[in-house]
Amino acid sequence: MDGQPEIVKQVLGYVNQGWELAQGWLLSPAAWSQFGLLVAAFLLALVVSRKLSPILTKTITPPDGQTSYLAQARRFVLMFLPLLLPLLAYAFTGIGEQITRSLFGSGAVIAFGKRVFLFLAARALVRDIITDSFLKLLGKYILIPAMALYALGLLDDLTAYLSATVISLGNISFSIMALVRGVIAGSILFWLGRWSNDQSAALISKQEEMRPATRQLAVKATEITIFGVAFLLLMNIMGISLTSLAVLGGAIGVGLGFGLQKIASNFISGVILLLEGQATVGDYVELDGGEAGTIIKMMARATILETYDGRWIVIPNEDFITTRVVNYSDSGSANRYEAPFSVSYDTDINKVPAIVEAAVAKHKDVLDKPFPPDCELRGFGDSGVDFAVEFWVNGIDDGENKFTSDVLFLVWNALKENNIEIPYPQRVVEIKGGFPGA
The missing domain is CATH 2.30.30.60 (SH3 type barrels.)
Structure with missing residues (x-):
């Protein structure tokens, strides 16, 4: 033992204490009575939970189809029914502990049983109730090991050791326990911040009476507020003075200021x-x-x-x-587009505007305000007379909307129905000297 490292000596000391405690329990009538009370408390909790579970499930479960806040709260409470058995066992064991302490003056065995039932409750919480992947990871690697140490009675010693180990960084000093507490609290706080931010964003997005820009601003302001409060709470939990952070933050701010201008x-x-x-x-x-x-x-x-x-x-x-x-x-304003087309020089162009405007006005998305369809003469081209019809619609002429294409179809059909020719380029070719003889 003398040549062993300190950590090995501590572990062996805990093993010896555990062995002595186990021997004392095995040879003590009071310990056996406490074992009996533990078994009785567990069996009673088992019977009561089997009787209560169907009743509670029937009472708490809301009718199908209900989506009110009360129905959601009832479904949330229903998720915790797997904790009924270990918590009932914990409560009944607490009653048994009071009895044994009054009769025998000790209750170490039954107190250990209470802690075991609390460990089982934590295990059921992580395994059967928590569905979020991050919280499940936190419960699996932090909550369950902590509850196991608590059940064995080692949590207080470990906490005292971590609290006594201090780390200093410049003018900031903190214990390892404060760091562990900060990691755990920070994880929970920022998860709660993310969850509450999602909930508030969904609630704000449903406020149709607010302008979209106002809703976006409210969402951003809520997000900054939530995570700002979470950061301040985390600093308070870790015991870090904000005055110390101000000095460090000022130094970092000067260094990064030029790079973060954009x-x-x-x-x-x-x-x-x-x-x-x-x-x-x-x-x-x-x-x-x-x-x-x-x-x-x-x-x-x-x-x-x-x-x-x-x-x-x-x-x-x-x-x-x-x-x-x-x-x-x-502001929901309409947009103006135009569709160009041409007609033959043989056409009576005075009739074209009325025909085209009447045809385009039949389109279900073409508006009468601010202006109805307007057909204008644009010029005299090489092959025909150039026109364009202007029209107003709500929306963009792209994607699912094909306003210009639909209007050109209407113009084509209207011109065909009135025997108006749409020209195509024509060229006159003169061959000097005539065609050569065969």
């Missing part, structure tokens, strides 16, 4: 976009650089456009502020 500019530009609402999700925009598409997502740094051929274009938010942007969808 990111800061894009972030501020994104906030301005959301505040002004000149472009928001669902708008079809075209930038000076030629990029065009529908805004499908506005993020802190950039905006994503989706083209009609399925490509995604990531545009820095700064480009929407510093360059010219054409918004085809702002």
